[in-house]
Amino acid sequence: MILNKDDLHASLSDPVLDSMNFLNEITCRYPDAVSFAPGRPHEGYLGVDDIFGFLQGYLAHLARGGIPPEQVLSAVYQYGPTAGRIRELIADWLRKDEGIQVAAEAIVVTVGCQEAMLLALRALFTGPDDVLVVPAPCYVGITGAARLLDIPTVAVPEREDGIRAADVAVAVTAERARGKRPKAIYLMPDHANPSGATMSPQARTDMINMAESLDVLLLEDSPYRLVSGGLRLPALKSADHDCRVVYLGSFAKTAFPGARVGFAVADQQVRDACGRVGLLADELSKVKSMVTVNTPSLSQAAIAGLLIAADGRLSEFNTRTARHYEAALRTTLEQLEKHFPPEGGAHVRWNRPSGGFFITISLPFKADNAALTRSAECGVIWTPMSYFYPQGGGENMIRLSFSYLKLNEIAEGIGRLARFVELETLGPQGEQPGWHA
Amino acid sequence: MILNKDDLHASLSDPVLDSMNFLNEITCRYPDAVSFAPGRPHEGYLGVDDIFGFLQGYLAHLARGGIPPEQVLSAVYQYGPTAGRIRELIADWLRKDEGIQVAAEAIVVTVGCQEAMLLALRALFTGPDDVLVVPAPCYVGITGAARLLDIPTVAVPEREDGIRAADVAVAVTAERARGKRPKAIYLMPDHANPSGATMSPQARTDMINMAESLDVLLLEDSPYRLVSGGLRLPALKSADHDCRVVYLGSFAKTAFPGARVGFAVADQQVRDACGRVGLLADELSKVKSMVTVNTPSLSQAAIAGLLIAADGRLSEFNTRTARHYEAALRTTLEQLEKHFPPEGGAHVRWNRPSGGFFITISLPFKADNAALTRSAECGVIWTPMSYFYPQGGGENMIRLSFSYLKLNEIAEGIGRLARFVELETLGPQGEQPGWHA
Numbered sequence: 026m027i028l029n030k031d032d033l034h035a036s037l038s039d040p041v042l043d044s045m046n047f048l049n050e051i052t053c054r055y056p057d058a059v060s061f062a063p064g065r066p067h068e069g070y071l072g073v074d075d076i077f078g079f080l081q082g083y084l085a086h087l088a089r090g091g092i093p094p095e096q097v098l099s100a101v102y103q104y105g106p107t108a109g110r111i112r113e114l115i116a117d118w119l120r121k122d123e124g125i126q127v128a129a130e131a132i133v134v135t136v137g138c139q140e141a142m143l144l145a146l147r148a149l150f151t152g153p154d155d156v157l158v159v160p161a162p163c164y165v166g167i168t169g170a171a172r173l174l175d176i177p178t179v180a181v182p183e184r185e186d187g188i189r190a191a192d193v194a195v196a197v198t199a200e201r202a203r204g205k206r207p208k209a210i211y212l213m214p215d216h217a218n219p220s221g222a223t224m225s226p227q228a229r230t231d232m233i234n235m236a237e238s239l240d241v242l243l244l245e246d247s248p249y250r251l252v253s254g255g256l257r258l259p260a261l262k263s264a265d266h267d268c269r270v271v272y273l274g275s276f277a278k279t280a281f282p283g284a285r286v287g288f289a290v291a292d293q294q295v296r297d298a299c300g301r302v303g304l305l306a307d308e309l310s311k312v313k314s315m316v317t318v319n320t321p322s323l324s325q326a327a328i329a330g331l332l333i334a335a336d337g338r339l340s341e342f343n344t345r346t347a348r349h350y351e352a353a354l355r356t357t358l359e360q361l362e363k364h365f366p367p368e369g370g371a372h373v374r375w376n377r378p379s380g381g382f383f384i385t386i387s388l389p390f391k392a393d394n395a396a397l398t399r400s401a402e403c404g405v406i407w408t409p410m411s412y413f414y415p416q417g418g419g420e421n422m423i424r425l426s427f428s429y430l431k432l433n434e435i436a437e438g439i440g441r442l443a444r445f446v447e448l449e450t451l452g453p454q455g456e457q458p459g460w461h462a
Numbered sequence: 463m464i465l466n467k468d469d470l471h472a473s474l475s476d477p478v479l480d481s482m483n484f485l486n487e488i489t490c491r492y493p494d495a496v497s498f499a500p501g502r503p504h505e506g507y508l509g510v511d512d513i514f515g516f517l518q519g520y521l522a523h524l525a526r527g528g529i530p531p532e533q534v535l536s537a538v539y540q541y542g543p544t545a546g547r548i549r550e551l552i553a554d555w556l557r558k559d560e561g562i563q564v565a566a567e568a569i570v571v572t573v574g575c576q577e578a579m580l581l582a583l584r585a586l587f588t589g590p591d592d593v594l595v596v597p598a599p600c601y602v603g604i605t606g607a608a609r610l611l612d613i614p615t616v617a618v619p620e621r622e623d624g625i626r627a628a629d630v631a632v633a634v635t636a637e638r639a640r641g642k643r644p645k646a647i648y649l650m651p652d653h654a655n656p657s658g659a660t661m662s663p664q665a666r667t668d669m670i671n672m673a674e675s676l677d678v679l680l681l682e683d684s685p686y687r688l689v690s691g692g693l694r695l696p697a698l699k700s701a702d703h704d705c706r707v708v709y710l711g712s713f714a715k716t717a718f719p720g721a722r723v724g725f726a727v728a729d730q731q732v733r734d735a736c737g738r739v740g741l742l743a744d745e746l747s748k749v750k751s752m753v754t755v756n757t758p759s760l761s762q763a764a765i766a767g768l769l770i771a772a773d774g775r776l777s778e779f780n781t782r783t784a785r786h787y788e789a790a791l792r793t794t795l796e797q798l799e800k801h802f803p804p805e806g807g808a809h810v811r812w813n814r815p816s817g818g819f820f821i822t823i824s825l826p827f828k829a830d831n832a833a834l835t836r837s838a839e840c841g842v843i844w845t846p847m848s849y850f851y852p853q854g855g856g857e858n859m860i861r862l863s864f865s866y867l868k869l870n871e872i873a874e875g876i877g878r879l880a881r882f883v884e885l886e887t888l889g890p891q892g893e894q895p896g897w898h899a
Contacts, residue, residue: 066540104714104719140754147473277541285756316607318576323513
């Protein structure tokens with residue numbers, strides 16, 4: 026049987042998917058290139074034995090708590106509740122590390138942050154008039170989930186310090202004027218993927234105030250906070266007195282990616298036609314029962330063991346990891362300064378993120394797939410920023426991710442990038458100094 | 463902030479969810495009742511050490527295969543490919559145990575069978591005219607996933623031997639006549655949940671032929687095959703020469719539920735507008751990248767270790783488990799015969815499934831939530847069959863699940879069911895023999 030692609034769901038024909046496929050192909054075709062493309066976490070400082078240790082630690086914790094042996098086995102062996110088994114431990118950590126005070130009942134444990142996004146979008150968006158506001162550029166996980174559910178998005182351009190409340194307010198008002206219902210704004214306040222931008226303290230306060238005054242929800246996603254050095258600004262959720270923020274979390278960067286454990290904090294109240302009141306978290310659980318039923322008990326046990334071992338202080342647990350990312354960021358910036366000095370005239374500009382995995386670079390030419398192929402031939406791969414602008418934009422820009430590279434690979438890669446840029450700006454007729462050397 | 467339930471997605475107001483909540487509440491309110499409600503797997507014969515052993519076995523297998531140590535760590539620690547890490551092992555098992563010959567590339571590893579259902583539905587269904595054909599009664603996982611994606615369903619009544627091709631053909635033709643596109647038929651050919659019905663060999667052949675002649679796909683879901691005793695009829699997928707079957711699989715019953723590993727086999731070809739041909743599995747992977755990104759490496763490693771330990775023969779690995787379920791089924795049937803003898807006049811009828819977890823019982827009165835509450839007061843809980851008929855039906859019927867109960871609990875539970883039925887049929891004015899005793 027042969028199916029026609031046109032008969033499959035429209036989200037499968039999205040150009041972003043083709044772009045990502047193209048990036049994968051390029052990576053396979055040029056295995057010796059230094060790739061600044063994947064936002065993959067550093068291999069970390071854990072070994073397999075540590076993971077076994079966390080599993081055993083969680084089981085010992087249950088046994089100490091008086092759980093009978095057969096129920097201890099169930100904690101890894103069996104299905105668990107749809108909302109998750111380890112919500113108390115997550116609530117404890119959020120309180121200690123993030124100043125976020127929520128009841129365990131307001132948490133839903135998910136298969137990575139991606140599922141948390143999908144659950145939130147599915148619960149909150151009901152028809153074609155409901156629109157999601159996203160920054161431009163935007164993380165592809167949220168725009169992908171929106172396309173999967175046929176939810177239209179409206180892009181608000183990011184400034185140097187991230188998405189701004191005033192810009193969002195203009196977009197929300199304009200959407201309402203044309204009969205649409207902007208129900209939520211997605212944002213990554215710290216070291217955003219892809220731009221690397223971080224919202225200022227004032228911008229955070231403004232955003233919460235805007236959400237209250239315009240009666241919208243904020244979807245806060247902040248996977249890089251606890252693995253970044255420097256000053257940590259407060260999470261929006263920690264100052265969310267009117268429950269305007271649905272917090273979307275992940276343990277992929279702070280614990281380990283192979284567990285695929287994320288969560289949503291949804292302490293908003295939901296009132297039904299009979300006046301009964303529950304939590305939005307309960308509704309997200311219902312959605313989850315139709316998506317993955319429950320998050321693997323085995324994965325939750327591993328994360329629980331790590332949270333117990335860290336006494337709920339993932340920030341401290343991640344000190345060494347954060348230092349690694351800080352060094353990678355610093356090295357990337359230093360190498361950029363070395364290879365693209367202000368007096369060099371290459372017209373290459375970049376931002377200076379305070380943490381996270383990503384730097385944005387503006388090039389003096391179009392950074393499209395053709396340019397990416399030529400760059401790969403020069404031995405360096407990056408992500409065209411245009412992939413993150415579903416409504417167009419970022420044509421001259423690229424995203425560099427330095428998260429999993431070694432410092433010497435970063436230095437080598439930026440050197441190759443400089444040679445590629447030189448070659449591109451000289452043009453095919455010009456001299457080609459260096460890059461053959 | 464208070465949200466109105468009416469402003470949330472319609473799937474959240476589905477009565478099935480309220481029913482399931484009600485069932486959970488009843489179970490909590492009557493902790494001493496014998497519950498025939500959950501289709502929960504037996505605790506099995508594995509211990510925590512076995513699970514660690516499987517993880518270690520998989521890592522040793524990788525090391526033996528020449529994978530360098532740091533990549534061995536990655537196999538549990540890191541993100542994996544969206545389509546899964548253990549597709550070769552699954553293909554090997556499907557070939558050995560099920561006679562299903564598929565390339566590893568046609569497999570997508572998922573977070574339980576539920577995610578496989580969601581991926582298949584999302585990829586295949588594009589708009590309100592696309593309809594899914596389901597049996598009545600039907601497993602709530604598939605109807606739930608359909609509601610989540612706003613996909614309309616058409617119910618075809620099951621016969622004693624399951625859903626029949628001729629009945630499906632009538633429904634497909636009728637839907638087409640009213641301008642709809644029935645794209646796929648969901649079915650559970652073996653020991654269906656909830657009815658327990660099994661399709662005959664002829665019914666299987668007819669179904670495949672019908673799918674070819676009417677140009678529709680079949681979604682085959684068969685979680686209980688390898689944990690049931692007796693003769694195993696061939697999976698539809700094993701005789702699927704025209705690639706009409708998308709096979710939806712689960713390791714929850716054959717390995718362990720806490721890993722939450724399932725999969726889809728989708729070897730259908732997909733041709734795009736430029737004539738390029740790929741596999742439906744590739745499209746399901748793209749959907750997955752927007753749902754859970756990838757299945758936990760940790761979970762996949764555990765299942766891989768078990769598949770390696772069993773040399774791809776899960777049927778043999780599950781001999782003891784299958785014997786347990788067989789004994790539970792036999793005991794349930796024996797106890798029903800004992801307590802509801804033909805000469806007893808209670809007008810209680812039941813089917814005789816050849817395996818699986820479920821039996822259907824027809825009662826001489828309405829088996830609704832009110833009756834369930836009275837039954838729980840008698841110390842026995844079951845699932846009203848009406849929960850599984852989204853378009854109405856099954857009002858006098860109940861589903862008994864015996865999968866996780868001990869044999870003495872089954873005997874006690876059926877005894878209590880008999881007392882409850884006696885009480886109901888005598889009415890409130892009659893004698894109430896026994897149940898206070």
